[in-house]
Amino acid sequence: xxxxxxxxLLQMVPVLLGATILIFALVFAxxxxxxxxxxxxxxxxxxxxxxxxxxxxxxxxxxWLQYLKYMGGLLQGDFGQDFSxxxxxxxxxxxxxxxxxxxxxxxxxxxxxxxxxxxxxGLRQGRLPDALVAIVTTLxxxxxxxxxxxxxxxxxxxxxGWFPVAGTSQGWxxxxxxxxxxxxxxxxxxxxxxxxxxxxxxxxxxxxxxAVAKGIPRRRIIxxxxxxxxxxxxxxxxxxxxxxxxxxxxxxxxxFNLPGLGYEIFQAIQQQNGxxxxxxxxxxxxxxxxxxxxxxxxxxxxDPRTRHV
Amino acid sequence: xxxxxxxxRAALALAATATLLLAACSDxxxxxxxxxxGTFSVASSDPQHLTPGNSWAAKEMMLLxxxxxxxxxxxxxxxxxxxxxxxxxxxxxxxxxxxxxxxxHNGEPVTAQNYADAWNAAALGANAYVQNNAFAMIExxxxxxxxxxxxxxxxxxxxxxxxxxxxxVTLSKPYGxxxxxxxxxxxxxxxxxxxxxxxxxxxxxxxxxxYAIKGDYAVNQPLELVRxxxxxxxxxxxxxITFVPYTDMGTAYNDLLAGNVDVVYPVPGDRLGDAxxxxxxxxxxxxxxxxxxxxxxxxxxxxxxxxVRKAFSMAIDRETLTSSILRDAGVxxxxxxxxxxxxxxxxxxxxCVYDPEGAKALLEEAGGWEGDLVLWAYQDxxxxxxxxxxxxxxxTNLGIEEITFQVxxxxxxxxAVAGHETGGPYLAYWGAFxxxxxxxxxPVVSAxxxxxxxxxxxxxxxxxMEKADGLDFEQSQAIYQExxxxxxxxxxxxxxxxxxxTAAWSERxxxxxxxxxxxxxxxxxxxxx
Numbered sequence: 001x002x003x004x005x006x007x008x009l010l011q012m013v014p015v016l017l018g019a020t021i022l023i024f025a026l027v028f029a030x031x032x033x034x035x036x037x038x039x040x041x042x043x044x045x046x047x048x049x050x051x052x053x054x055x056x057x058x059x060x061x062x063x064w065l066q067y068l069k070y071m072g073g074l075l076q077g078d079f080g081q082d083f084s085x086x087x088x089x090x091x092x093x094x095x096x097x098x099x100x101x102x103x104x105x106x107x108x109x110x111x112x113x114x115x116x117x118x119x120x121x122g123l124r125q126g127r128l129p130d131a132l133v134a135i136v137t138t139l140x141x142x143x144x145x146x147x148x149x150x151x152x153x154x155x156x157x158x159x160x161g162w163f164p165v166a167g168t169s170q171g172w173x174x175x176x177x178x179x180x181x182x183x184x185x186x187x188x189x190x191x192x193x194x195x196x197x198x199x200x201x202x203x204x205x206x207x208x209x210x211a212v213a214k215g216i217p218r219r220r221i222i223x224x225x226x227x228x229x230x231x232x233x234x235x236x237x238x239x240x241x242x243x244x245x246x247x248x249x250x251x252x253x254x255x256f257n258l259p260g261l262g263y264e265i266f267q268a269i270q271q272q273n274g275x276x277x278x279x280x281x282x283x284x285x286x287x288x289x290x291x292x293x294x295x296x297x298x299x300x301x302x303d304p305r306t307r308h309v
Numbered sequence: 310x311x312x313x314x315x316x317x318r319a320a321l322a323l324a325a326t327a328t329l330l331l332a333a334c335s336d337x338x339x340x341x342x343x344x345x346x347g348t349f350s351v352a353s354s355d356p357q358h359l360t361p362g363n364s365w366a367a368k369e370m371m372l373l374x375x376x377x378x379x380x381x382x383x384x385x386x387x388x389x390x391x392x393x394x395x396x397x398x399x400x401x402x403x404x405x406x407x408x409x410x411x412x413x414h415n416g417e418p419v420t421a422q423n424y425a426d427a428w429n430a431a432a433l434g435a436n437a438y439v440q441n442n443a444f445a446m447i448e449x450x451x452x453x454x455x456x457x458x459x460x461x462x463x464x465x466x467x468x469x470x471x472x473x474x475x476x477x478v479t480l481s482k483p484y485g486x487x488x489x490x491x492x493x494x495x496x497x498x499x500x501x502x503x504x505x506x507x508x509x510x511x512x513x514x515x516x517x518x519x520y521a522i523k524g525d526y527a528v529n530q531p532l533e534l535v536r537x538x539x540x541x542x543x544x545x546x547x548x549x550i551t552f553v554p555y556t557d558m559g560t561a562y563n564d565l566l567a568g569n570v571d572v573v574y575p576v577p578g579d580r581l582g583d584a585x586x587x588x589x590x591x592x593x594x595x596x597x598x599x600x601x602x603x604x605x606x607x608x609x610x611x612x613x614x615x616x617v618r619k620a621f622s623m624a625i626d627r628e629t630l631t632s633s634i635l636r637d638a639g640v641x642x643x644x645x646x647x648x649x650x651x652x653x654x655x656x657x658x659x660x661c662v663y664d665p666e667g668a669k670a671l672l673e674e675a676g677g678w679e680g681d682l683v684l685w686a687y688q689d690x691x692x693x694x695x696x697x698x699x700x701x702x703x704x705t706n707l708g709i710e711e712i713t714f715q716v717x718x719x720x721x722x723x724x725a726v727a728g729h730e731t732g733g734p735y736l737a738y739w740g741a742f743x744x745x746x747x748x749x750x751x752p753v754v755s756a757x758x759x760x761x762x763x764x765x766x767x768x769x770x771x772x773x774m775e776k777a778d779g780l781d782f783e784q785s786q787a788i789y790q791e792x793x794x795x796x797x798x799x800x801x802x803x804x805x806x807x808x809x810x811t812a813a814w815s816e817r818x819x820x821x822x823x824x825x826x827x828x829x830x831x832x833x834x835x836x837x838x
Contacts, residue, residue, distance in 0.1 A: 030720070047456075048434030048454035048455075049434060049438065049439070049442070052434050052435050084358065084439075086357065086358075090527075090528055091528050094528045094530060158563050158566045161567065165564045166555070166564045167564065167569065254556050255557065257554075257555050257557065259528075259529035259530065259554070263529070263556055264528075264529070267556060272718070272720050
């Protein structure tokens with residue numbers, strides 16, 4: 001198992017390398033002068049200043065040399081400076097706690113609400129609870145997330161005053177509950193549906209029939225055999241979804257004014273602030289790979305057949 | 310379970326009643342100023358940098374720092390601030406007399422040398438400060454910003470410290486409006502500490518302004534300011550001001566409705582109706598001087614005739630654009646500067662008046678229109694409808710059938726404009742640095758203008774500008790106005806509208822000054838309880 005984990009970690013190296021090359025090339029090969037983009041449409045940056053900035057950020061070098069210089073810094077843990085001279089590591093340091101809090105809260109809501117909902121529907125296949133869950137999840141899939149976000153903000157935040165409208169001033173969990181719920185809704189609906197389908201499939205499996213024939217009580221069969229097996233695909237999904245959630249929720253962080261990674265990367269893309277985009281993207285790729293590894297290792301606990309020796 | 314739920318409900322009901330009672334109590338004393346001045350919050354965007362010469366964060370900067378002069382938010386005139394006066398006999402050598410007894414937030418006295426140090430640092434190209442250009446007129450700027458190689462000096466030869474409280478500034482050529490330039494926070498002094506560790510200073514600046522920073526600045530986190538009690542000027546009313554960064558002003562507005570933030574500026578266009586209705590008297594539109602215009606591609610044959618350019622301008626119904634598309638978030642621009650700018654002449658541009666028949670006749674006279682038309686603009690959701698409407702008016706009034714759009718991200722758009730690759734008129738914006746017609750004419754259409762993107766050049770116009778620059782404030786106005794009238798005979802740009810931005814505030818604030826600077830002097834805001 002340790003060997004397997006190590007091998008997977010080694011595989012990260014080419015993936016990360018490829019990802020950074022791709023992102024770097026895409027961001028820095030964009031037409032338009034990033035130094036002027038920084039000025040944002042209202043002010044012109046005087047030429048001597050622009051020249052000094054180009055020099056400082058190696059923008060006069062060919063792209064491959066720029067990349068090598070950037071990677072050289074990155075290997076020493078230096079994310080570089082953005083085009084306005086702020087350390088990218090500062091930006092990441094101040095924004096990741098917000099994103100982690102938001103992602104974990106949304107993820108917990110997905111698990112705590114989504115799985116029981118799926119089980120409830122699955123065990124009552126074709127009856128009212130099943131239909132109810134189907135209708136609600138379809139609705140969630142159909143309505144765009146920003147509509148849900150703005151509506152919830154105005155109704156639950158402004159008009160009813162049940163939740164803070166925006167910002168993180170009231171700390172965790174109060175400030176995060178509403179945005180995390182909206183953010184988690186889509187994953188929650190998927191989790192519920194996946195759990196339901198998987199449960200129904202497993203209920204019809206041979207081993208269940210055998211267990212019933214042996215006279216084991218239904219409650220025990222479901223709890224010890226069916227649930228555990230049904231959760232394998234759900235865990236896969238939840239793992240990937242955690243990666244997505246940590247990838248920054250651009251829309252939700254924007255609507256609820258949560259200064260997380262998504263919010264920063266969105267601003268950086270608008271301002272063509274390459275160093276920030278590359279830095280945060282690289283970090284996200286790494287997070288995604290690690291989360292996936294953890295999920296793969298977790299499989300073994302649920303299903304001994306997939307255990308890595 | 311049921312009991313505990315009931316208990317919670319009872320507790321909530323009690324809390325609600327208590328809140329109502331509290332609210333009732335505080336209502337009676339609504340007009341009372343808060344003890345110690347109270348604190349309030351302002352929705353902002355992340356300032357990025359807090360060193361004056363390297364920052365565009367106007368509101369924060371004008372509270373942390375005090376430049377020599379200030380612009381009166383209502384009259385638009387400059388008036389003493391950290392300096393008693395900025396005067397000159399010949400408009401080229403300027404004497405700045407500082408107020409006595411002013412101190413930095415760390416208690417050190419402010420001296421003339423502190424000003425010179427700050428200006429030298431900002432003007433040095435190698436420092437790459439965003440406001441570097443603000444010092445371009447001072448003698449010695451070119452030596453600090455050589456086009457090749459590195460600078461051999463790090464001080465502006467045109468800045469001399471005469472004594473503790475006096476500076477002498479020599480410009481590379483006469484400029485009668487120089488006092489306006491010293492209202493920019495980039496002209497504020499910096500203490501010695503600023504140069505010991507510039508990075509640390511950028512996060513926790515020590516200024517000479519009415520408020521001092523509390524703690525360090527962190528990216529996208531609220532910025533807290535506290536009143537500086539030994540401030541040399543008129544003391545501020547509120548004890549503290551917090552700037553809360555928002556990426557979306559729609560969210561900030563929702564937060565204002567919920568009572569979590571006290572001032573929002575600007576209110577987004579689609580919420581203006583809601584704001585005026587809900588906030589009853591707690592909104593105001595600013596008169597911040599700006600111009601949204603189209604630049605004509607003077608290098609294209611299609612636009613080489615001034616009559617064609619005038620015909621375009623006469624075919625635009627600006628009243629309809631501002632009332633129906635912008636929903637009154639702008640006023641029609643019938644000259645280069647809005648009414649809030651000194652020296653403006655609303656009737657200077659005859660071809661800025663809607664006249665569809667005249668437009669068509671003028672276009673015919675110039676030989677008619679051939680080929681298609683491309684309108685260029687930068688990506689901005691607000692301009693989309695505007696472009697469509699303008700295209701429709703040109704189609705209807707001038708009979709130009711084929712009109713398409715080139716809408717690009719800012720960087721690409723700016724590059725295309727600078728490289729003269731735009732084959733059609735391009736949308737542009739200019740926000741004037743001070744409320745004067747020259748603050749539009751010089752940058753947008755003169756030979757030295759940083760935003761003169763279509764390289765408009767008219768020797769007569771430039772001679773008038775130079776003549777006006779050499780005169781004092783009163784005398785120069787008529788000459789600048791003459792230059793503007795001459796400009797409209799050539800029509801190198803087409804004014805469309807002057808944008809209006811609205812501020813909204815909470816019930817906790819007695820009055821929020823809104824005027825020429827957008828949000829005005831926040832030291833005069835009174836917090837009530």
